[in-house]
Amino acid sequence: MSSENPYILEMQNISKSFPGVKALKDVSFRLKPGTVHALMGENGAGKSTLMKCLFGIYMKENGEIHLNGEPANFKNSREALEHGVSMIHQELNVVPDQTVMENIWLGREFTRRIGPFHLVNHRKMAEETRQLMKQLEMEIEPEGRMGSISISHQQACEIAKAVSYNASVVVMDEPTSSLSDKEVNHLFKIIRSLREQNVAIIYISHKMSEIFQIADEISVMRDGELITTAPASELDEDKLINLMVGRDMSQRFPIVEAVPGESVMQVKNLTSSDPKSFKNVSFDLRRGEILGIGGLVGAQRTELVESIFGLRATVEGTVSIEGQDAGIQTAKDAIHCGMGLITEDRRGAGIFPQLNIIENTSMPSLDRLTNKVGLLDHKTLIQKSTEMNEKFKTKTPTMETKIRSLSGGNQQKVIVARWMMTLPEILIMDEPTRGIDVGAKYEIYCIMAELAAAGKSIIMVSSEMPELIGMSHRIMVLCDGRKTGELEGEERTQENIMRLAARFGHDDFKEEEAS
Numbered sequence: 001m002s003s004e005n006p007y008i009l010e011m012q013n014i015s016k017s018f019p020g021v022k023a024l025k026d027v028s029f030r031l032k033p034g035t036v037h038a039l040m041g042e043n044g045a046g047k048s049t050l051m052k053c054l055f056g057i058y059m060k061e062n063g064e065i066h067l068n069g070e071p072a073n074f075k076n077s078r079e080a081l082e083h084g085v086s087m088i089h090q091e092l093n094v095v096p097d098q099t100v101m102e103n104i105w106l107g108r109e110f111t112r113r114i115g116p117f118h119l120v121n122h123r124k125m126a127e128e129t130r131q132l133m134k135q136l137e138m139e140i141e142p143e144g145r146m147g148s149i150s151i152s153h154q155q156a157c158e159i160a161k162a163v164s165y166n167a168s169v170v171v172m173d174e175p176t177s178s179l180s181d182k183e184v185n186h187l188f189k190i191i192r193s194l195r196e197q198n199v200a201i202i203y204i205s206h207k208m209s210e211i212f213q214i215a216d217e218i219s220v221m222r223d224g225e226l227i228t229t230a231p232a233s234e235l236d237e238d239k240l241i242n243l244m245v246g247r248d249m250s251q252r253f254p255i256v257e258a259v260p261g262e263s264v265m266q267v268k269n270l271t272s273s274d275p276k277s278f279k280n281v282s283f284d285l286r287r288g289e290i291l292g293i294g295g296l297v298g299a300q301r302t303e304l305v306e307s308i309f310g311l312r313a314t315v316e317g318t319v320s321i322e323g324q325d326a327g328i329q330t331a332k333d334a335i336h337c338g339m340g341l342i343t344e345d346r347r348g349a350g351i352f353p354q355l356n357i358i359e360n361t362s363m364p365s366l367d368r369l370t371n372k373v374g375l376l377d378h379k380t381l382i383q384k385s386t387e388m389n390e391k392f393k394t395k396t397p398t399m400e401t402k403i404r405s406l407s408g409g410n411q412q413k414v415i416v417a418r419w420m421m422t423l424p425e426i427l428i429m430d431e432p433t434r435g436i437d438v439g440a441k442y443e444i445y446c447i448m449a450e451l452a453a454a455g456k457s458i459i460m461v462s463s464e465m466p467e468l469i470g471m472s473h474r475i476m477v478l479c480d481g482r483k484t485g486e487l488e489g490e491e492r493t494q495e496n497i498m499r500l501a502a503r504f505g506h507d508d509f510k511e512e513e514a515s
């Protein structure tokens with residue numbers, strides 16, 4: 001590191017507009033080598049946009065970027081990569097039909113020459129991938145099809161890919177959104193070892209606890225401006241939240257006033273048709289109740305709720321609504337029974353990128369808003385969609401804006417708005433606040449509390465323990481596809497959830513017991 005320039009990356013007075021939004025206003029950001037620099041801010045603050053300007057995905061309108069003291073105005077991501085800047089994108093960029101190794105080495109495949117031909121050297125590619133996985137202590141088969149591995153493994157592949165460029169700056173835009181705690185710890189190990197090799201890491205996450213574990217410095221963005229940069233040691237969660245939202249947020253969860261009433265849904269001995277998935281799960285859901293489902297990644301919570309919703313097949317057991325077997329075979333049946341499901345995989349299954357916000361919000365409500373002669377009530381549809389999105393403070397220039405141009409977290413708000421608009425009696429939410437900032441999380445919690453108070457029932461799958469404890473009347477825990485217990489009242493503690501989540505000779509648990 002030369003004495004006159006302590007920064008590996010300097011971005012000065014960067015501005016960027018989109019139709020109707022000034023996404024970046026004169027942003028200046030500096031990065032020191034060998035540090036982890038967290039970039040924080042509410043949904044739509046401009047974090048991803050700033051990084052995309054660095055990476056040459058967006059053209060900045062103003063400003064200068066210097067890398068190692070040299071001007072660095074990359075025109076595309078290839079140029080950025082060639083100059084040692086790599087990025088893990090918020091939206092997973094995988095090609096599902098290709099293998100893991102093809103995804104990792106995409107665009108820089110190893111070739112061998114046979115006469116005049118250059119052929120892809122699969123053997124070498126597999127070997128290099130194996131080497132990379134070994135170095136990162138990841139257990140992922142190079143020749144597996146990307147589309148057939150779990151989202152958490154896909155995310156791990158993206159991490160491996162970013163590392164494989166031997167970059168001096170690595171941008172991680174919400175790299176842990178689909179990782180288990182164990183995988184997050186593993187990623188942190190990788191990050192620390194990169195830091196030791198003097199790599200600088202820009203780390204974007206909404207998970208407060210992660211930030212204080214890993215960051216050396218923290219920059220906060222709000223409404224397209226960079227508000228402050230400070231050493232992590234000078235900030236704490238409350239100060240940081242205050243900077244991000246511009247107000248005090250002493251209250252993280254609203255008070256859930258609803259008192260659960262009679263049982264509205266009965267799940268009995270439900271068993272997946274996939275022998276590796278859940279078995280023999282029984283539980284009741286009561287009117288006005290928020291039932292949390294906890295467990296580790298891989299506990300089959302998503303599989304369970306998707307099966308209840310008719311998206312997956314079961315071989316045994318019943319789902320009854322008010323005592324009657326509901327006979328749900330498809331999602332349409334489930335919607336007919338008054339259920340709504342906010343899926344975990346919002347990008348794959350959730351959004352219609354080409355459609356605007358009104359269309360995305362109203363999709364499953366179209367039936368309800370069509371009159372007897374088959375005419376759609378457009379006025380009500382626009383009004384209701386707009387109201388719902390205003391309630392969530394979805395940040396968008398207009399309601400006609402295509403959903404794909406919203407920030408990641410704002411896309412999620414639209415999906416939540418969509419299911420709220422169907423007025424479900426039973427709302428299933430799978431990781432409802434993943435990728436959503438603290439302010440918007442609070443909005444979602446308030447709406448959950450309101451729904452419960454109005455006699456609706458909610459099932460919430462969540463990996464965030466404070467959220468499970470803060471919002472649920474009762475928490476059911478799964479481990480390896482089995483129900484390991486239910487926690488109520490005072491029993492709802494992090495320790496109890498962890499204990500139940502790691503039962504059944506789970507690998508993590510064995511390790512702990514052994515040590």
Ligand SMILES: Nc1ncnc2c1ncn2[C@@H]1O[C@H](COP(=O)(O)OP(=O)(O)OP(=O)(O)O)[C@@H](O)[C@H]1O
Pocket residue numbers: 018019021023041042043044045046047048049050090395396404405406407408409410435
């Ligand atoms: N391609 C685009 N077209 C139009 N507007 C865009 C585009 N990309 C981003 N924006 C807008 O720019 C603003 C900043 O978005 P950005 O994605 O940078 O937010 P973010 O801080 O990464 O938020 P999140 O935490 O939700 O990911 C938002 O208002 C967003 O709607």
Ligand SMILES: [Mg+2]
Pocket residue numbers: 047048049090173407408409
């Ligand atoms: Mg973003």
